[in-house]
Amino acid sequence: EAQVTQNPRYLITVTGKKLTVTCSQNMNHEYMSWYRQDPGLGLRQIYYSMNVEVTDKGDVPEGYKVSRKEKRNFPLILESPSPNQTSLYFCASSPRSGQGNSPLHFGNGTRLTVT
Amino acid sequence: TQLLEQSPQFLSIQEGENLTVYCNSSSVFSSLQWYRQEPGEGPVLLVTVVTGGEVKKLKRLTFQFGDARKDSSLHITAAQPGDTGLYLCAGVGFGNEKLTFGTGTRLTIIP
Numbered sequence: 001e002a003q004v005t006q007n008p009r010y011l012i013t014v015t016g017k018k019l020t021v022t023c024s025q026n027m028n029h030e031y032m033s034w035y036r037q038d039p040g041l042g043l044r045q046i047y048y049s050m051n052v053e054v055t056d057k058g059d060v061p062e063g064y065k066v067s068r069k070e071k072r073n074f075p076l077i078l079e080s081p082s083p084n085q086t087s088l089y090f091c092a093s094s095p096r097s098g099q100g101n102s103p104l105h106f107g108n109g110t111r112l113t114v115t
Numbered sequence: 116t117q118l119l120e121q122s123p124q125f126l127s128i129q130e131g132e133n134l135t136v137y138c139n140s141s142s143v144f145s146s147l148q149w150y151r152q153e154p155g156e157g158p159v160l161l162v163t164v165v166t167g168g169e170v171k172k173l174k175r176l177t178f179q180f181g182d183a184r185k186d187s188s189l190h191i192t193a194a195q196p197g198d199t200g201l202y203l204c205a206g207v208g209f210g211n212e213k214l215t216f217g218t219g220t221r222l223t224i225i226p
Contacts, residue, residue, distance in 0.1 A: 004157070040219075042219050043203065103160040103163065108157050109155070109157055
């Protein structure tokens, strides 16, 4: 089944403790992206990747890191999480580099709470 | 920054009623996508509208792209409980092809 898989689904951590949220897609998509979703703000892009070893900042990249060493994986790293990073996070992928009219396929989300 | 405002933010109606959700911007987009998100899941694409003035139908859902490509609407006829969810519009920018999501409309259909 074609899908985007995120892990974990739920995560509660403390301020300053490094964490990684994994994302993997099995559709051979070139483009991958991370979003955070907060009430009333919609989905805001954190980082995106047009292809392997190519990553770029989205609208809200502060406090986050990503890597794209393989086509299928795009982990999101929080080196020193803070409470304002408490949010619902989504990984997404699409077939082609660049978004254009290419639809995004989303994972089921990771709900992160930083205390 | 291109902003997409959706209205209403929340909508709760009885099964069988009709409704319209709006997606408005001061920016022009090359195309516009509509997604539906159900609790515990990620958004799923419903439709993409590409041409100014374009109307697309998906069963009881009718999507329209404004003539000026700055706005879009989603009309649902005879709403069903299965239509409950968060509806998100997303505009694709010219040139940079950046996707900007709207603020969302949370729809609840009461049986």
